[in-house]
Amino acid sequence: MTTVLGIPIQVLFGQLLLGLINGAFYAVLSLGLALIFGLLNIINFAHGALYMMGAFAAWLLLSHAGIGYWGALVLAPLLVAGIGIAVERTMLSRLYKLDHLYSLLLTFGLALIAEGVFRQLYGISGLPYEIPASLRGGWNLGFMFLPVYRGWVVMASLILCLGTWIAIEKTRLGALLRAATENPPLVQAFGVNVPRLVTATYGFGVAVAALAGVLAAPIYSVNPLMGSNLIITVFAVVVIGGMGSILGSIVTGFLLGLVEGLTKVFFPQGAATVVFVVMAIVLLVKPAGLFGRSN
């Protein structure tokens, strides 16, 4: 058997592939955070809770309305985005003039409420969500057995991330968005309704988080705590990436998934901490983050 540094190559590849799957979730979530941060200048602490609500929406759609995975993939993000937009309009918008820490605290409070309500209703043992029939089974890649569904998750996340990136870099709407990020009064002066743009952006960021939740539902059981454990890692990803560019957050997300996968091979106990260690190193060398602009 071929080995790398005493590790069988199949184990190495296997863990890297699993790392890529985790990285896909990091990338999608940090993408949404970066979008919201870019325009609203707030850190959306509720992002993890919205991801969890996406998964629950999929589960509820299936168990109460008989709507399956593919329907949920469209409907759940819309539903959760609706909730997100309501929150932005009624609460977040009151805080834009204040210190940004207040919106951080508000979204933290909202995350606690969401987590608590779902715990109260469904417990924390997790609800099963079956893999859709068309994505069952797996491929034998030689070095490992890859379940079809996990392959699909990586593909879907990549398409989602790149699609968003292209939309923002190459379309007129994207150009407006970037301009509004840089200089809101000017864009307003050109006749663009900036508050509506802000609401739409928040809604889109939320929808992306909910979509990630639907993707996650069949892999991890649907659990009220699934978001809160993930969000802190994603924060570290965001700090490492630097919020500077959408592409930066995507690349950093996948990259850190791979780093985590590698750590699982060589030093399994350190897998959960490696992202934070990377963060500390990046802060020492480049405080603005890998892709961030220092100002």
Place this chain on the structure above:
Amino acid sequence: MTALPAAARHRQARIPVSRQMLLVLILLAAALAAPFAVYPVFLMKGLCYGLFATAFDLLLGFAGLLSFGHAAFFGFAAYVTANAARQWGWPPELAIPCGVAAAAALGAAFGWLAIRRQGIYFAMITLALAQMMYFVAVEAPFTHGEDGIQGVPRGLLFGLFDLSNSRTMYYFVLAVFVLGLAFLHRVVHSPFGQVLKAIRDNEPRAVSLGYRVERYKLVAFVLSAGMAGLAGSVKALVFQLASLGDVHWHASGEVVLMTLLGGVGTLFGPTVGAFVVVTIQDVFAEAGSWVTIIQGAIFVICVLAFRRGIVGMAAPWLARRGIEA
């Protein structure tokens, strides 16, 4: 970061000392009598968290830094003290300083990294670093993972006072609390505290006046971490247990909540907030996740409508009567 500590400004006026002293004496007398009427462990929990929140407020209220990872210091100190008392058989007067020193050292390391960024970045970095501490607590052999360090002896204080008696323990905790609060009060009113406030209100100006802003922030961070550690160490002895709950990010969030609810930048606010939160925990302990929901709702209400907190709201009223809150 200029918006948060609005209440802090009410204190600039000169105030007659006598009424202030009277209030402090009444509070002290009530605190001394309390364990005869109320379950002492509950009071001790409130005092520990009150000290913890006050330490946290040194950063938020007076240096304008929102740390979202203070549980790391609280919990790490709890582990170190628990380990010193249980494994090494150290008496409380040694085990607690040991925990405080460990927390301060950890605070120096975290602070050194975190003060490179401000505002929300600072909050996220402290949160991420604290999460790292959490995973270390899960993995490190001496913390005993999910079980925590159990059966920590409270010990004999100075070889004289048997802390296994709940009331004796209570008076010890009360003494630590009062000393801790007095110390933080002193720090805030020292020239050092004035510089901190200047940095909070206008950092560029403080820089242009020639202050080494970074250094001041780091010292404040270490002090705050050390005091949070003191609270954690004492809590470990009160409950005779140090566990993952103490380093979890929920604990970091709770301390933010206590401070916000009680009043950022006030002397007694964090303690008042701590007692309210601990009471809620106690009342709803058997009702599953209602505690989380209520805490979240308080956050939302405080942020939207009640940004000065309980003591912050009462401060003008008290100030008119010559009392500094």
Place this chain on the structure above:
Amino acid sequence: MLKRLFIAAAAVALSAGAAYAQPYSDGKVKIGVLTDLSGFYSDLSGKGSVEAAKMAVEDFGGKVNGIPIEVVAADHQNKPDIASAIARKWYDAEGVDAIVGLVNSGAGLAVRQVSREKGKIDINSGAGSTALTNAQCSRTGFHWAYDVYALAVGTGNAVVKEGGDTWYFLTADYAFGHDLEKQTAKVVIADGGKVLGEVAHPQNSSDFSSYLLQAQASKAKIIGLANAGGDTINAIKQAKEFGITQGGQKLAGLLVFISDVHALGLDTAQGMLLTTSYYWNRDEASRAFAKRFAARMGGRMPTMVQAGVYSSVLHYLKAVKAAKTDEGIKVADEMRAMPVHDFFAENGTVRPDGLMVHDMYLAEVKSPAESKGPWDYYKILRTIPGDQAFMPLADSTCPLVKK
């Protein structure tokens, strides 16, 4: 003002002191069911354990020597700090005389510390750790339903005899998991098998893919699941997803409850060997209890944990009756002196280290074709007599055991 406060305080203190003079503290016998009511172990314990305790009280007549019996319940959320705080409050301020249930070893050990200190009874029917009757044993502490030694002996022996002689462990990273792994490894090695490695995972993991991949790479014939509840269920499901069982490796669930089999479905769980102290469909007496229990629990059959809670509460009440007091040490002595005889333990005895020794059963999960109806899941392969199932008293490191 101060003076008045002190007088009031002194009055409170005096009246509190007066209560201790009676044989029954606060004129009541109060039993606290402290367990996981909302988390990963709530299906196997949870509300069912509370219900079982209430059934035992009702069957006993609701009163002991004319004194009313009360049952209270709380959720320890599987956290030792919460468990210990609730236990302390119950004993100090709410007059609870005994705590039962206590799934999860971390929480169970935390409550043991408090109970020992306060001289109150704790009867653990949910945790597996052998520490409860060894290093952490107590004069007022008991271990009722099963422990990891018994599981290791039952399942470990049976699997190795079937040819599963190389093992890789997936271990839940807390006292129970490590204890279960250690005990099973001993049995495997004693039977001539080999342990190729182990990986520890956090309690309540949702993703086992990385651990399963490591287990697969070890080429061990048996992947031993030294975990419980939701962790066991997730690991078994994901092993199927990653083609591990198809690849020829077998899973051995070292602690499997009937609620887990129910959640997995017979299709996935069939053929699995497991060790249990109770199976509802074993004989007349066990069926009779199960039917009453199911009627109150929406058709769910009791697990060994829930049945154990019933048995432990009944035995506790008998001991209170004999001791004519609810004072911890006196009741504990009575509990040790009396044999246990009910549907759960036909010929149980309580040893000086607090372990209730009783027969265990080796069971195999039926195939869907063999099952005759809902919850008809097990074939009992053999009975493991109590003296073979549990750790010999001579090996116990409990200081209470006189040698």
